[in-house]
Amino acid sequence: MNSIRIAIVDDKKLLREALISNISNYAEIEIILQAVDGMDFLDQIAALAEQERPQIVLMDIEMPIMDGIEAVTLAKEKYPGIQFLMLTVFDDDDKLFDAIKAGADGYLLKDEKISNIVKAIVEVVYEGGVPMSPRIARKALALLRNKADIIEQFKPDADNDHLLSNREMEILNRIVDGLNYQEIGERLFISPHTVRKHIANIYDKLHVSNKASAIKVATQKRWFN
Amino acid sequence: MNSIRIAIVDDKKLLREALISNISNYAEIEIILQAVDGMDFLDQIAALAEQERPQIVLMDIEMPIMDGIEAVTLAKEKYPGIQFLMLTVFDDDDKLFDAIKAGADGYLLKDEKISNIVKAIVEVVYEGGVPMSPRIARKALALLRNKADIIEQFKPDADNDHLLSNREMEILNRIVDGLNYQEIGERLFISPHTVRKHIANIYDKLHVSNKASAIKVATQKRWFN
DNA sequence: GTGTGAATAATACATTTGTATTATAATTAA
DNA sequence: TTAATTATAATACAAATGTATTATTCACAC
CATH class of the missing domain: 3.40.50.2300 (Response regulator)
Incomplete structure (x- = not known):
């Protein structure tokens, strides 16, 4: 050889x-x-x-x-x-x-x-x-x-299909980042009105009624970060 | 042998x-x-x-x-x-x-x-x-x-002393949980006015100006969850 | 080709939130 | 003891948020 x-x-x-x-x-x-x-x-x-x-x-x-x-x-x-x-x-x-x-x-x-x-x-x-x-x-x-527990935590969730549309996920991501309606609209080149509508829809789907709770859901499901 | x-x-x-x-x-x-x-x-x-x-x-x-x-x-x-x-x-x-x-x-x-x-x-x-x-x-x-990123994330933070007082941490925790002023006050048996004052102080200390951003800081520092 | 869902947009109103300011009691550190 | 910090509380106003409603466009499925 x-x-x-x-x-x-x-x-x-x-x-x-x-x-x-x-x-x-x-x-x-x-x-x-x-x-x-x-x-x-x-x-x-x-x-x-x-x-x-x-x-x-x-x-x-x-x-x-x-x-x-x-x-x-x-x-x-x-x-x-x-x-x-x-x-x-x-x-x-x-x-x-x-x-x-x-x-x-x-x-x-x-x-x-x-x-x-x-x-x-x-x-x-x-x-x-x-x-x-x-x-x-x-x-x-x-x-x-040593890191087994940590790794385990991050195994994909199995449940949760994509409740949220791509756009909604995108917007939720900005919410998690602490942006307001205006800022999200600017980033995504859409009207802040549209952003608000999307967020209202997100709240419906996640069964929450404010940003903090939406962030909580997103965090628990490990959608971002 | x-x-x-x-x-x-x-x-x-x-x-x-x-x-x-x-x-x-x-x-x-x-x-x-x-x-x-x-x-x-x-x-x-x-x-x-x-x-x-x-x-x-x-x-x-x-x-x-x-x-x-x-x-x-x-x-x-x-x-x-x-x-x-x-x-x-x-x-x-x-x-x-x-x-x-x-x-x-x-x-x-x-x-x-x-x-x-x-x-x-x-x-x-x-x-x-x-x-x-x-x-x-x-x-x-x-x-x-594959899990390197995840493991890395969990390395202790080194920085961050306890900027926030116990009470403030307690309140921030409720914010992360999605409670509003009223609800936090009820849980902690204090006036919602007091809650708002605490939250204003928290914002000062964390250099943010809304709940979502405060949650972001708390999440990144892994103070809760 | 019709309907459904998704993304877009606007208006209006009530509620919540963020900020400023002031004040008092309790606790803690110097 | 005094000063600083913390926790408490209230008022007031501006800004952002949550909600309802309506409407148009586009893509995709049936």
Whole structure:
């Protein structure tokens, strides 16, 4: 099988070279790009044709100019095919969360054995896995577990079909935002009279008779925010 | 090193025995308990002394009487030291989420190779990892990613000291509930005039000038609901 | 092609709300 | 003790809101 094309993004020359010299022992992996920070990486990759791009990027998180999180966020949008393994010394909760949010495909600690990093690269490419250092995996799981209640709350409501028309929803949204008739009319380019009529209809449908109560219904049903 | 003591909980005899005969080839693992459903498992484990208990439980999810999710939920409370590997044919999103919430320490698909199941057991015990079948790991990550916004929203606010007095908070709460001056006064046994004065003060403090906007501030700061 | 629902618009009136101002008692902080 | 804050209360006026009613246009379904 073809060797896996990877990139390494890290500002510490020492670490970068240690990685490179170690990984170069593995025939199945080919390092085709090095960068010293996120911006450098984005610049370099923009210059490559699609088939020249790396399949996997080992991305440090803490870097000057543009850090790994931001780089992944931007890169994932432009090159969704590339997979990113975050490689960092820290196992900070927020960083982990941010990395996942940005679209990281794996998260390894730098003190991981090189053989494990290689294993992780192979796992991502050939098994579609999500390699994580054990400590990281625990944290990710804990994160999910801790937020379970919150997530649960936000499961779609099942009931509530679209009682309100699109226009009415639009107007209710402005009410929730604290706009008055006049302002809503201006925003939507309609007469304030029309707005009032819509709102009267909204009240009918929601069985309320003032803005505050309408907002309450909208909030409980989690229609906005 | 000592062998790892595990339990197997599955209602399908065939599958159970396949697992057992396969795992018994590995000297490092010792099967010390079998159960056919969650209830059976809880009964059996309750009869064991602490040092007799399994370190790892391979737990099926779909089972009659008491399913794996419920069993883990209950067992984790009573025996937090035991680790649970969910082992199921389905990779249903909700089930995965429920399992994590219940406290599962890993999640493998049943079509995983036996060697991988053994590897997973070893990983949990000796490396503190969270073994997951690649497909599952992807889903867990996606789940976390999808809910990122929601989780973020619930991070504590840091700012906001109690600008508002207790009384003012009380009254704002009624506003959020959609009550008018009259009604708020009745509920709090004060004159509607007083209510209006309080509300005017609230508006001053929150830098707003109507109920809807006040509600918006309260909602954003998550003071109620 | 007729009817239904949705969006638009206007008028009119009663009610509620927002704001200003003033005042008193109770509590709290300096 | 004094000053500041909070809670209480009332009056008055302007602005916004809630409600009723009527009417036109448009799109879509039957």
